[in-house]
Structure formats: structure tokens, C-alpha cells
Amino acid sequence: xxxxxxxxxxxxxxxxxxxxxxxxxxxxxxxxxxxxxxxxxxxxxxxxxxxxxxxxxxxxxxxxxxxxxxxxxxxxxxxxxxxxxxxxxxxxxxxxxxxxxxxxxxxxxxxxxxxxxxxxxxxxxxxxxxxxxxxxxxxxxxxxxxxxxxxxxxxxxxxxxxxxxxxxxxxxxxxxxxxxxxxxxxxxxxxxxxxxxxxxxxxxxxxxxxxxxxxxxxxxxxxxxxxxxxxxxxxxxxxxxxxxxxxxxxxxxxxxxxxxxxxxxxxxxxxxxxxxxxxxxxxxxxxxxxxxxxxxxxxxxxxxxxxxxxxxxxxxxxxxxxxxxxxxxxxxxxxxxxxxxxxxxxxxxxxxxxxxxxxxxxxxxxxxxxxxxxxxxxxxxxxxxxxxxxxxxxxxxxxxxxxxxxxxxxxxxxxxxxxxxxxxxxxxxxxxxxxxxxxxxxxxxxxxxxxxxxxxxxxxxxxxxxxxxxxxxxxxxxxxxxxxxxxxxxxxxxxxxxxxxxxxxxxxxxxxxxxxxxxxxxxxxxxxxxxxxxxxxxxxxxxxxxxxxxxxxxxxxxxxxxxxxxxxxxxxxxxxxxxxxxxxxxxxxxxxxxxxxxxxxxxxxxxxxxxxxxxxxxxxxxxxxxxxxxxxxxxxxxxxxxxxxxxxxxxxxxxxxxxxxxxxxxxxxxxxxxxxxxxxxxxxxxxxxxxxxxxxxxxxxxxxxxxxxxxxxxxxxxxxxxxxxxxxxxxxxxxxxxxxxxxxxxxxxxxxxxxxxxxxxxxxxxxxxxxxxxxxxxxxxxxxxxxxxxxxxxxx
Numbered sequence: 001x002x003x004x005x006x007x008x009x010x011x012x013x014x015x016x017x018x019x020x021x022x023x024x025x026x027x028x029x030x031x032x033x034x035x036x037x038x039x040x041x042x043x044x045x046x047x048x049x050x051x052x053x054x055x056x057x058x059x060x061x062x063x064x065x066x067x068x069x070x071x072x073x074x075x076x077x078x079x080x081x082x083x084x085x086x087x088x089x090x091x092x093x094x095x096x097x098x099x100x101x102x103x104x105x106x107x108x109x110x111x112x113x114x115x116x117x118x119x120x121x122x123x124x125x126x127x128x129x130x131x132x133x134x135x136x137x138x139x140x141x142x143x144x145x146x147x148x149x150x151x152x153x154x155x156x157x158x159x160x161x162x163x164x165x166x167x168x169x170x171x172x173x174x175x176x177x178x179x180x181x182x183x184x185x186x187x188x189x190x191x192x193x194x195x196x197x198x199x200x201x202x203x204x205x206x207x208x209x210x211x212x213x214x215x216x217x218x219x220x221x222x223x224x225x226x227x228x229x230x231x232x233x234x235x236x237x238x239x240x241x242x243x244x245x246x247x248x249x250x251x252x253x254x255x256x257x258x259x260x261x262x263x264x265x266x267x268x269x270x271x272x273x274x275x276x277x278x279x280x281x282x283x284x285x286x287x288x289x290x291x292x293x294x295x296x297x298x299x300x301x302x303x304x305x306x307x308x309x310x311x312x313x314x315x316x317x318x319x320x321x322x323x324x325x326x327x328x329x330x331x332x333x334x335x336x337x338x339x340x341x342x343x344x345x346x347x348x349x350x351x352x353x354x355x356x357x358x359x360x361x362x363x364x365x366x367x368x369x370x371x372x373x374x375x376x377x378x379x380x381x382x383x384x385x386x387x388x389x390x391x392x393x394x395x396x397x398x399x400x401x402x403x404x405x406x407x408x409x410x411x412x413x414x415x416x417x418x419x420x421x422x423x424x425x426x427x428x429x430x431x432x433x434x435x436x437x438x439x440x441x442x443x444x445x446x447x448x449x450x451x452x453x454x455x456x457x458x459x460x461x462x463x464x465x466x467x468x469x470x471x472x473x474x475x476x477x478x479x480x481x482x483x484x485x486x487x488x489x490x491x492x493x494x495x496x497x498x499x500x501x502x503x504x505x506x507x508x509x510x511x512x513x514x515x516x517x518x519x520x521x522x523x524x525x526x527x528x529x530x531x532x533x534x535x536x537x538x539x540x541x542x543x544x545x546x547x548x549x550x551x552x553x554x555x556x557x558x559x560x561x562x563x564x565x566x567x568x569x570x571x572x573x574x575x576x577x578x579x580x581x582x583x584x585x586x587x588x589x590x591x592x593x594x595x596x597x598x599x600x601x602x603x604x605x606x607x608x609x610x611x612x613x614x615x616x617x618x619x620x621x622x623x624x625x626x627x628x629x630x631x632x633x634x635x636x637x638x639x640x641x642x643x644x645x646x647x648x649x650x651x652x653x654x655x656x657x658x659x660x661x662x663x664x665x666x667x668x669x670x671x672x673x674x675x676x677x678x679x680x681x682x683x684x685x686x687x688x689x690x691x692x693x694x695x696x697x698x699x700x701x702x703x704x705x706x707x708x709x710x711x712x713x714x715x716x717x718x719x720x721x722x723x724x725x726x727x728x729x730x731x732x733x734x735x736x737x738x739x740x741x742x743x744x745x746x747x748x749x750x751x752x753x754x755x756x757x758x759x760x761x762x763x764x765x766x767x768x769x770x771x772x773x774x775x776x777x778x779x780x781x782x783x784x785x786x787x788x789x790x791x792x793x794x795x796x
Contacts, residue, residue: 204300206492238253343362359451569636622657681732
């Protein structure tokens with residue numbers, strides 16, 4: 001081989017100046033990661049020497065300099081004209097004969113190995129590309145399904161042309177790269193028949209919040225370009241890294257995308273690829289089997305460890321061979337900087353959103369809608385607009401910088417719109433399906449990406465609270481600060497805030513929101529009457545022959561998403577604590593729930609778990625916990641039993657749990673009990689011998705101690721956690737826990753609302769206090785001040 005060609009098998013990262021970041025990484029993986037079973041499609045690099053020869057042969061440099069010097073670097077008003085002139089110059093030049101010959105010979109060698117007229121991907125690989133500090137992702141062009149040497153030679157020259165795309169010129173300006181000091185290599189890579197299979201993107205950290213415990217994999221049917229472009233709503237998978245290393249089940253969460261389109265080869269079309277509608281039966285199935293997802297997860301972790309940094313990875317599955325491949329790997333650049341501050345947002349509205357999608361970023365903004373269907377609409381976009389589009393593409397990068405938010409019909413978290421939004425530090429809502437239909441040009445809307453995984457678009461200018469918090473300004477406290485959490489999709493973000501774990505994860509909210517089905521309706525599915533409710537139930541569980549497995553797997557994954565985000569910190573899961581009237585609202589629930597005059601004091605909590613009315617439903621809850629702990633390795637999950645009236649009830653529940661494979665002490669399982677009934681306090685020493693920890697439920701304990709209904713307007717003014725009777729109950733429980741040497745915490749609003757109550761808890765020596773996310777920072781401030789005062793009083 002000459003200086004113009006290097007096979008991937010001969011390339012490492014040390015060759016980056018010769019072959020660019022993309023090609024250097026491909027060669028590095030082939031050479032060093034093949035022993036791990038990682039498969040990378042074969043190919044070769046057309047080196048930077050070839051690019052230099054092309055520029056020199058055609059005397060381009062002085063002419064390019066002259067053209068680029070005309071660019072107004074501040075306004076960029078003439079960017080389109082300058083870029084167009086550069087591209088015209090390169091496109092009309094001639095690829096020197098020695099370079100053509102070298103590429104032809106290398107392609108002939110590939111044909112000998114893989115067959116005549118094979119299809120390849122022709123990919124740009126710049127010397128400033130795929131760096132830890134600047135990705136250049138999407139700035140230069142790549143061409144798929146190219147076959148025949150004449151077409152390959154044309155594609156190579158088109159890669160050179162793309163070095164002067166408007167977006168690439170602007171990116172170099174923004175990142176301080178001299179235009180003619182960025183050189184281009186081209187990769188010629190064997191095409192994977194993902195048009196018959198599937199493809200997508202993976203991040204070795206969670207891409208939205210940078211959580212390092214998780215690997216994120218997304219994809220769709222067909223070629224991966226549809227995922228990168230954001231043209232399709234993808235399947236998503238989260239994997240837990242420690243479980244990969246321990247060879248346990250690592251998939252902790254998944255969502256099914258509708259994958260409405262797929263990109264395939266277009267053999268009889270002037271263009272090498274085309275979009276088609278995805279067949280209906282494929283839309284309703286995940287693109288990969290569990291073992292394939294797990295294998296990709298292992299590869300992602302191995303790649304991250306090799307490069308010693310988080311990685312952004314493209315993968316593909318060949319539909320002919322059913323083999324998986326890694327086709328690109330680059331450093332992940334968004335989350336490399338240490339978080340020095342964060343913003344806290346809170347929106348209060350009962351308005352119905354106009355549309356929803358996946359939230360990217362964490363912010364709330366308001367602005368004027370500007371619907372963009374092509375660059376022809378660029379003139380109407382004003383600074384501060386919310387750009388609404390079917391999808392976005394790299395040619396829009398300069399335009400998107402005017403926006404305060406991006407909203408798209410299609411796309412997922414790795415789409416172009418998502419990536420650009422993260423780089424610009426603005427929120428986005430992607431995959432709404434209907435944004436361009438329900439929103440209008442000039443309409444004022446408010447977009448909220450501060451409510452978890454889902455982003456909301458509301459009509460009009462709403463109000464919200466916004467507060468910037470410096471990380472260094474958040475004090476450390478002796479008392480552990482934990483979360484009260486109900487929505488698993490918020491866990492990855494909340495885990496980045498100051499905390500010591502989750503003191504209360506409310507299982508019943510997960511059942512109501514994510515599963516929607518009464519567990520006994522799944523246990524006794526065949527006995528349900530044929531009605532509209534059963535049809536809804538069947539639709540939700542359509543992928544499961546055994547309906548009970550639906551409940552176990554979906555609940556386990558929701559719990560696991562939280563536990564993996566916070567790992568290794570404790571996540572205390574309270575077993576379901578619906579009242580009978582609330583259980584009855586679940587699908588299939590009415591026929592399994594009695595009608596009670598006072599559900600608050602009726603068939604709830606521990607009593608349900610060993611009662612034949614619900615015992616088998618509780619068994620499904622236990623199975624979900626066991627799956628998350630034992631199969632997925634999330635042993636930071638602890639279990640909490642609510643509303644346990646007597647010692648005998650506690651013993652019965654622990655026995656039932658053991659019978660269902662969830663045994664206290666096995667695999668380190670700790671079981672806590674809620675302290676929320678006066679009997680829990682009066683017999684606290686006995687409860688402490690039975691359970692591993694206490695958690696005070698201040699709301700129930702207050703209303704049961706004072707004998708009032710906190711929902712009654714007539715007596716609600718008497719509800720007061722600071723009442724002497726209540727504080728004495730809490731004090732007794734804390735002392736009992738200290739005597740027994742077990743942990744005790746409190747879950748409730750009072751310590752954040754009332755500094756005096758936080759002061760009381762600190763003085764009593766409580767181990768932890770759990771807050772809802774919106775009250776966390778206020779709670780930390782109250783605890784910190786209380787600890788200062790307590791320490792001062794001890795000294796004096």
C-alpha cells in the first residue's frame with residue numbers, strides 16, 4: 001500500500017493525524033477490541049496525504065483562503081454564499097490519477113475478499129473530528145450503499161466538498177479551528193445489511209444527565225442513518241454497568257418506539273437509500289432480543305474502558321447474517337465537564353398540554369412558534385423563537401442557534417435535534433408525532449422539560465419558578481438527605497443532585513402510572529368477564545402469554561431504573577399502599593376490591609399482603625423486587641412494609657415474603673417498617689426486633705395520633721406535626737431505634753416547610769429525612785441550619 005491508503009487493520013489512534021478521528025477509532029477497535037468479540041466492518045482509509053495531494057494538485061488553498069476571507073465572522077450573513085463558492089471550487093476540481101489508482105486497488109482487494117461489486121459506506125473523517133473536546137458530529141457528509149469504483153471515487157470527492165458545508169465552516173469558527181488546518185481523510189467501510197436488520201446509537205453513559213451507572217442503547221429497523229437524523233421514534237434500552245461486569249441481567253428499563261419509518265437500500269433508484277413505511281408487525285416489536293441488547297452493552301462497556309472515557313457509539317445488525325457490528329465510536333463530549341451549578345424549575349399549571357414527547361435538557365422556556373419545514377423558512381425565524389419541525393438536520397445548525405427550544409414530530413434522544421439542543425444548552429421535546437399539526441406560526445407557547453422524562457408543550461405564556469444553585473453553596477449535613485420518589489423516569493436526573501439515596505419509592509404510583517392494571521386481574525386473567533376493560537388489559541399485555549410476567553417484568557424494570565441511577569446508595573421501596581377505593585380504579589380492580597366506609601383505616605398495607613384477597617398479587621410485587629435485586633444485581637434495594645398494625649402482622653408478612661422468594665437477610669435484603677400508627681410507637685422495641693429499620697410516615701402518624709381526617713376542611717386546621725403529642729411519638733420511635741441499633745428516617749413535607757420541625761428531628765438524632773424533589777434544597781438548608789444550632793448548643 002502507498003501513503004494514500006491504510007487498511008483499518010493497520011490503524012490505531014496514533015494514526016489520527018493521518019486518517020482522522022473516525023478512521024483512527026475504527027482501526028483502534030479492530031486491533032485492540034477484537035479479542036472481546038467486538039466486530040467492526042472491514043475497510044480502509046484514504047489518508048490525509050491524499051487530501052493534501054488533491055488540494056495541491058488543484059492549487060485550491062490560495063483560492064479557498066480568498067473566498068473564506070470574505071466571510072463576515074460576526075454576522076455570518078454571507079455564510080451561504082461563501083460556503084457555496086468553496087464547495088463549487090472543490091466539486092469542479094479533479095481527483096489526481098495516483099489517488100484514483102490507490103483507491104481502486106484497495107477496493108479490488110476488498111472485492112476479492114467479500115465479493116464483486118460490494119456495497120460500502122464512504123465516510124468523512126476529519127483530523128479535528130471525534131475529539132474529547134469537539135465531536136464535529138454530523139458536520140461532514142457520509143454516503144451509504146455505494147458500489148462500483150466510479151461511484152466510490154465520486155463519493156470520496158464529495159466528502160472533500162463537505163469539509164466546506166456551511167455548518168462545518170460555522171462549527172470551526174465556534175470552536176476556534178482554522179479552516180485550512182482541518183484536513184480530511186475518508187473511510188471506505190463494508191456496508192452492514194442493516195436495511196434487512198436494524199441499527200442505532202449507544203452511549204456508555206446516560207446521555208441526558210451523564211449518569212455513569214447506565215448505558216443507553218437506542219435504535220430502529222433499517223439503516224442507522226434514520227436514528228442519527230431523528231427521522232424515527234426509536235426503541236430505548238438502559239443497562240446497568242455493574243450487572244454487566246457480574247454477568248447478571250443488565251437490562252433495567254426499556255421503552256417501545258413506534259418506528260414508523262425505516263431506511264433501506266434503493267437498488268433501482270437514483271439515490272442509494274430510501275425511506276419506506278415500517279411494516280406494521282415490526283413496529284410493535286423490539287428491534288433486538290435481550291441477549292443481543294446485553295451483548296451490545298458488554299461491547300459498550302469494553303469500548304469505554306479501553307478509551308478511558310464515556311463514548312458515543314453507532315451499531316448495526318446485519319439482517320442476512322444476524323451479526324452485530326460497531327460501525328463508529330467517538331468520545332461523548334457533553335457531560336465531560338464537572339457540574340458546578342444547576343437550575344431548579346417548578347411549573348404550576350392544570351392546563352392540558354397541546355402535545356408531549358421525550359424531554360431533552362431540563363428547563364422551562366416560553367416563546368413564539370416558528371414552524372420550519374426547510375431552510376427556505378430560515379428568514380422567518382427570529383432570535384428567541386421555539387423552532388417546530390418534522391425533524392432537523394445538520395444544515396440547520398446556524399438556524400437552530402437562534403432558538404430557545406426545539407420541538408420535533410420525530411426523533412429520540414440521539415437524534416440530531418437532541419444532540420444540537422444539548423450542545424446549545426437549550427431544551428427540546430422530540431418525538432411528539434403531532435407538533436407541526438397542533439402548533440401554529442406565531443403562537444406563544446410554554447415548553448416544560450422539567451417534569452421528568454416527558455416534555456410538555458402548553459398554550460400561552462405560563463409562569464414558573466427558576467432558581468440557580470451553585471454546587472459549592474449546598475452544605476454537607478450529618479443527617480442523610482434522601483428523596484421521596486414516585487416517577488422512575490426522574491431518577492437519572494435526581495441522582496445527580498446532592499442526596500444519600502431514596503428514602504421512599506412509592507410502588508403504588510408506579511403500578512398506577514406505568515402498569516395501570518390491578519395485579520389480581522392478571523393472576524385471575526382467565527376468570528375476567530369479556531368486556532371493554534379486559535380488552536384494554538389485553539392490549540397492554542399483548543406481548544405476554546402469561547399475564548403475570550407482564551406485571552413482574554414491568555414493575556421490576558421501573559424499580560431497577562431508580563435503583564441503578566442511585567446505585568450504590570440505598571433505595572427503599574415501599575410495597576404497594578393503595579387504599580381499596582384507589583386499587584379499584586386500576587384496570588380490572590373493581591371486582592377484587594371491597595367497598596369500605598373509611599378506606600384510610602381499612603384493608604390497606606400489611607393486612608393485604610397475607611390476606612387471601614390480595615396475597616397472590618403481593619406475590620407478584622415480591623417477584624418484581626427479587627428480579628431487580630437477584631437477577632439484576634441491584635442489592636441496594638431495601639423493602640418497606642406500610643401500615644403494619646401489629647407484631648403478628650409483621651411476622652405474617654415476613655413469612656409470606658419468604659414463601660414468595662423474598663427472604664429477609666438473604667442476599668443482604670433488609671426490610672423496614674413504616675412508623676405511622678401509634679401501635680408502632682408503643683411497641684417500637686418489639687418492631688425493632690422484627691425489622692431492620694424504621695421510617696416515620698409523619699402524615700399518617702399525625703392524623704392517627706390526633707384522631708383527625710386531614711382531608712376534612714372542618715378539622716384540617718388541627719393537623720400539625722409540631723403538636724406535642726406527635727413530637728412525643730416521633731421522639732419515642734427514634735429512641736427505640738437507637739436502643740436497637742437500627743436506622744430510622746422520616747418521610748414528609750414538614751422538615752422543609754417548618755425549620756422548627758427540622759430542628760426537632762436533628763436534636764432527636766434522626767438518621768435521615770426524605771423530601772420530595774421540589775423540597776430538597778429547602779430541606780437541606782433547614783437541616784444544615786438546625787445542625788449548626790444544635791452543635792452550638794452542645795458546645796455552649
